[in-house]
């Protein structure tokens with residue numbers, strides 16, 4: 001690993017009110033997998049945008065194979081062999097998977113006509129590298145978020161880049177998809193491709209990366225061989241303090257039953273029944289496509305109205321849309337923040353207030369109260385921003401997720417449905433969110449936590465239901481729960 005293929009020297013970049021990068025220098029060697037680690041807002045995405053020609057830095061240089069380079073556009077960087085999978089996915093929804101993978105370079109027949117057959121075949125082979133087998137003619141907008149993420153990865157891999165940059169590529173993938181990705185990344189790294197890998201999941205970094213660079217507040221804090229560091233040191237470098245307890249001690253308050261779900265049926269769900277009590281965290285787990293995500297949506301009135309019965313506080317309720325749901329004291333934190341959770345061009349304050357207005361059906365909140373509320377959530381969840389009037393779209397990915405969460409916590413719901421509540425959130429902020437959930441439960445809130453993070457379920461949920469192919473295949477108490485039990489039920493294995 002002697003040959004330095006990419007070098008960023010002394011990069012600084014500011015946005016209004018934020019020094020996103022300050023004198024950042026990073027080297028990347030041939031065949032190296034370099035992890036970039038740091039809290040939400042530390043500057044990771046900004047750095048890779050500089051490295052790939054999206055932003056021109058205020059100061060500093062980028063060298064490729066030792067030669068000074070100035071990219072004037074992402075296309076420039078791409079042509080120089082740098083492929084990026086961005087954190088916020090950037091596909092063309094109206095185009096097919098094949099068109100998205102091939103970008104503008106469509107294969108043509110000898111007559112100069114686009115060779116659709118060949119194009120689809122190429123797309124198929126690009127996907128098969130990740131063991132994906134989707135129809136290349138499917139429109140991107142009809143794909144699940146995990147599929148979109150994989151297609152973007154397949155696209156980056158397809159172009160045989162010399163440098164591959166992945167910004168939180170596994171945030172929507174399941175364990176099997178992550179396995180396939182890692183196998184492939186390890187293979188191409190051995191063939192000499194260099195990789196910059198961003199993730200908040202430390203175990204991924206230990207498994208995959210050779211070296212890790214830690215950013216904090218836009219500065220490089222450390223650059224260490226992965227073999228020479230450990231969880232604790234990385235967290236300390238990242239957050240600036242020790243986090244000994246990521247998870248609070250759960251003291252479930254098994255209060256009165258607040259929610260009863262009886263024989264829920266939709267196209268994807270088959271006879272789902274469960275109860276949730278006040279003060280309880282009820283976990284739901286399933287592999288992608290198992291229908292587990294549909295449960296949250298069905299309860300909140302998104303999409304098809306389910307058959308079956310839903311009772312809140314013992315009373316049968318009809319939830320036809322999200323307005324009904326909100327009126328019944330339900331809140332839903334979606335997994336896809338960019339499309340479901342936020343108005344990106346609005347301020348933090350106005351995003352936090354959207355749900356508030358819907359619940360209280362009034363416009364009588366003083367500007368002062370709004371500001372106080374917004375400021376208190378910014379503090380409570382340590383949202384990194386120059387101020388509460390900042391546009392949400394300019395926040396880092398993890399900080400946007402915190403805004404979605406605060407918006408729903410603020411309405412003080414009776415039942416909170418969380419879909420991947422800590423996706424893309426750094427360890428320090430995760431600890432903060434778990435502590436808040438624990439406290440709200442102690443005050444009587446009922447939480448339904450739908451997550452693909454098994455450690456999160458094991459540590460936080462009081463009971464966990466597992467779903468496979470639309471049916472319940474397991475229900476575990478805190479004493480019974482384990483990773484093995486959850487996985488066995490999730491794949492529908494007969495267990496007991």
Ligand SMILES: Nc1ncnc2c1ncn2[C@@H]1O[C@H](COP(=O)(O)OP(=O)(O)OP(=O)(O)O)[C@@H](O)[C@H]1O
Pocket residue numbers: 015016018019020038039040041042043044045046047087384385394395396397398399424426
């Ligand atoms: N286009 C922009 N306009 C204004 N501020 C921005 C813009 N992009 C990023 N920032 C700010 O720069 C800082 C660094 O953001 P960046 O997205 O690089 O963080 P990150 O390390 O990728 O965080 P995360 O883990 O949450 O994705 C943040 O304070 C963010 O609000």
Ligand SMILES: [Mg+2]
Pocket residue numbers: 044045046087167396397398
């Ligand atoms: Mg980011």
